[in-house]
Amino acid sequence: MDPHLLRTFVTVAGTRSFSAAAQELGYTQSAVSQQIAALESDLGATLLHRRPVALTDAGARLLEHAGPILLRLSAARADVVRLSGEPAATVVLGATPFAGSTRVAAVLASVQRAMPRVRFTLLLTGRDAVAAGVATGTLDVGLVDGVTAPSDPLPLPDAGQLATSVLVENTAVVAFPAGHPFAGRRSLGLADLADATWIDAPDVATPLPQLRALAHSGGFRDGFCYPGTDTAGLLALVAAGAGLALLPGPVTHPGVVGVAVTLPRLVHRVELVHGSLTPPARVLAEAFRP
Template sequence: MDPHLLRTFVAVARSASFSTAARELGYTQSAVSQQIAALEADLGVPLLRRRPVTPTDAGQRLLEHATPILLRLDAARADIRRVSGAPPAHLRAGASPLADTGGLTEALVAVRRAMPRVSAGLSVLGRDAVVTGVARGELDVGLVDGVTAPSDPLRLVEVGTLSTAVVSTGPLVVALPASHPLASRTALRLGDLADAGWIDAPDAAIPLGQLRAVARGDGFRAGFRYDGAERSVLLALVAAGAGLALLPGSVVRDRPDLAAVPLAAPALTHRTELVHGSLTEPAAALTALLSTAGRRTGPGTTTA
């Protein structure tokens, strides 16, 4: 199966448009149509319905396979480039919105001063986007956060060979309005909140899908959706009564309109991990600084 044809198929299926995919890939619409036809001839089944453009059952199954296949190919290409010995001109770091980035900005500036010919940059992205960005070589290092049992690693999107290291761990709290009936509790059990109203904020709070997974239940339905990544906006929504949110304890501080009730059960922790592939010289310097910085952290937080 030709990966170029596979990449074209993914672009058409995702955009639901031959013309949009053609613009995205830099092809003519006719070339895209020919590539899809060639892939369908190779597999012996139709993959796309034309009006409207939607995957067939076979196309949907191929799409599920295609995404990790193409990501692994991109990761392999990026890894080869990283070990090729070419002198890097950029140091690009990424972080998910709730990742513990204490020390990262200082480390980036320190590397930039030590290597003035290397430009540095930082992007705040969704959790999966950080990991896939590192795998594809779009980012040199990433800080990604998530919820896990104290002894378990984070469950990251599968992208091949990447190295990870724990940067910090800390407690989780349920954020709710100060006037909420549960605000005076000393602790809350996650299972008791399955039927509460939650804010679905996949990038600004712990995703509701993770809550359902750890609680092994079908509750945790959203009463409000927030697609941004600004913590201040999320906290304002919680304070206004839009719903509850599960957050790292360090996020909910100095807000008299909010209560932060510790999570008693199950035993979960918020963890930030450093993710990287083969390291260039600037990226290696950055990771060394992050591992030896001895960062100051909030109560109940530990650093590697």
């Protein structure tokens, strides 16, 4: 399967338009049509209805595979470039909001003093973006955080051969507004809160689909969508009663109380993520290790 044809297919599927895909890719509309026809001929299946443009069942299935395939190809290219290129004069660290703590700033400052000719950049972003960025080479080192069972890895996208190591494990807590009836408890079971309203903040708090999987329960409806990466903003929403959130403990924010989850047993973990490392990036990665 030609990856160029696959990228064209993903673009058409995303825009639902051959002309919009052509404009985005810099091709003519005729060229886009020919590429889709060539891919369909190769696979022996119709992938797109033409008028209006919509995925067939076969196209929908291919789209499920396409993202991980294209990500792995980009990761392979970036990995080879890292191994064959000159040592980088810049190092970009990507971190999820709760992983980007005060210690991150201290480590960056210390490594910067040791290597003054290297430019270090810190980018706070979501979990999937950190993993994909490290895989494709836009980030040199990543720090990701999340809640999981003690024996399970953090759920990350399939981005190729990335090395991970655990840096920190803390208690996982549910963040309640101070006046909530459960705020006075010492611990609780996650399933007890399946009927509560939660804040949908996938890049900061535990995503709602993962909450359902951890609790082996339905529910966990969202009352407020928060696509940002500002932890203070999320905690302010909890304090205002917009919903609950599963976060690392302890929680220190006015009007918010954190109650530990003991059923199931959960931990909040921070992991270091990287591929092949340039010398400056290796120094930074080692500085984070316990």
